[in-house]
Amino acid sequence: MKKNLTLILTFFTIPMTMQAYIILCDLGGTFVDVNKYTYAKDELGIFSLLAYGLTHSLGFNPQKRIFETLEAIGGGQDIITHETASNHIPKLYCDWMAGMYEDAQKKRIEILQAIDTLYKNKFFTSYLEYRIIYNAINAMFNPEKLVKHQYLIKDMVALLERIDLSKHKLVAVTNWDPHSYPLFLESEVGKVITRYIKPEDMIVSGYIKYNKPHDGFYQFIFDTYGHDNKAEYLFIDNDKTNIEAARKLGIPSIHFTGDAALIEQELINRNILAPKPV
Numbered sequence: 001m002k003k004n005l006t007l008i009l010t011f012f013t014i015p016m017t018m019q020a021y022i023i024l025c026d027l028g029g030t031f032v033d034v035n036k037y038t039y040a041k042d043e044l045g046i047f048s049l050l051a052y053g054l055t056h057s058l059g060f061n062p063q064k065r066i067f068e069t070l071e072a073i074g075g076g077q078d079i080i081t082h083e084t085a086s087n088h089i090p091k092l093y094c095d096w097m098a099g100m101y102e103d104a105q106k107k108r109i110e111i112l113q114a115i116d117t118l119y120k121n122k123f124f125t126s127y128l129e130y131r132i133i134y135n136a137i138n139a140m141f142n143p144e145k146l147v148k149h150q151y152l153i154k155d156m157v158a159l160l161e162r163i164d165l166s167k168h169k170l171v172a173v174t175n176w177d178p179h180s181y182p183l184f185l186e187s188e189v190g191k192v193i194t195r196y197i198k199p200e201d202m203i204v205s206g207y208i209k210y211n212k213p214h215d216g217f218y219q220f221i222f223d224t225y226g227h228d229n230k231a232e233y234l235f236i237d238n239d240k241t242n243i244e245a246a247r248k249l250g251i252p253s254i255h256f257t258g259d260a261a262l263i264e265q266e267l268i269n270r271n272i273l274a275p276k277p278v
Contacts, residue, residue: 019232020167021272022225024246025197026212026237027174030256031156032189039149043139044132052128062136069133072123073114096141097175099206104179108141143180150189155260160196162273170197173221173235178206212237213245234270236263 025031040046044062070090092111101107115134124130139145160170172193176184181204184190203220210216226232230250237243238256246253254266267273 019271020169021234021270022169022171022232023163023272024171024173024221024233024235024251025160026239026242026256027172027193028176029238030236031153031160031193032150033153034146035149035151039139042149043135043145045135048128048132052126052132062132065129065133066136066140069115069118069123069137072118073111093140094211097177097205098209098211099178100209104141104143108138111141112138143177143183146180147183147187150184150187152189152192153260156256156263157192159260159264159267159273163196163267165196168272169225170201171221171225172197172202172204173212173217173237174202175205175211178204181206212239212242215245215249218246218249218251234272
């Protein structure tokens with residue numbers, strides 16, 4: 001009896017083998033995001049937005065009109081969607097994120113000139129709408145302005161601090177243009193991210209010429225980190241379409257919908273995180 005008890009106690013004192021994960025971390029909208037208030041204030045103009053709402057329609061949707069404008073300039077839509085999969089992102093902007101334009105300044109000027117032409121052709125409902133959309137798109141295709149408004153999603157970044165990096169590997173997988181990404185890494189926000197994710201472990205659409213959810217993006221992940229056991233991967237993203245594409249390829253995935261506590265619990269369930277002491 002004593003011998004059996006010793007065996008039982010020995011069994012429970014042997015550390016359980018924990019699975020090591022390659023955790024694929026989306027950046028924009030998951031661990032960092034654009035500060036919509038400072039973006040609106042500095043780039044669009046709060047008073048312009050208020051004036052437009054008062055003189056036109058309180059239902060004015062700047063993002064919808066931005067997308068419509070970019071589609072009108074050329075290329076239509078791509079299969080990439082915006083967060084909830086309700087809005088397809090214009091192909092022009094997808095090509096920008098995929099690094100298809102080497103000269104950022106030249107392309108931005110071409111786009112702004114095309115917006116001027118649309119205004120002359122009565123595409124916009126008013127001069128005020130034209131100026132709002134013009135300024136918004138100018139900021140989208142301006143690397144310095146884009147990086148300026150980035151902020152950390154602190155509850156999500158706090159989860160990175162608790163992951164044992166000697167056991168698990170963190171890999172950034174992001175749709176991000178190649179013109180602003182180097183500036184992002186040099187920014188205060190970017191420097192925080194690189195505390196946990198090494199620059200060599202960042203898969204950026206603008207560098208590999210594929211955006212999520214295109215198969216080529218995920219194939220690049222497999223080519224870099226291995227095909228053999230897809231259960232070793234864990235993908236976290238705020239975009240439903242990206243999540244669905246990853247799952248179809250056999251990558252375990254968690255859809256971030258804005259609640260870091262749900263992501264925390266998923267990581268605890270997989271023994272990636274230890275529960276916080278009560």
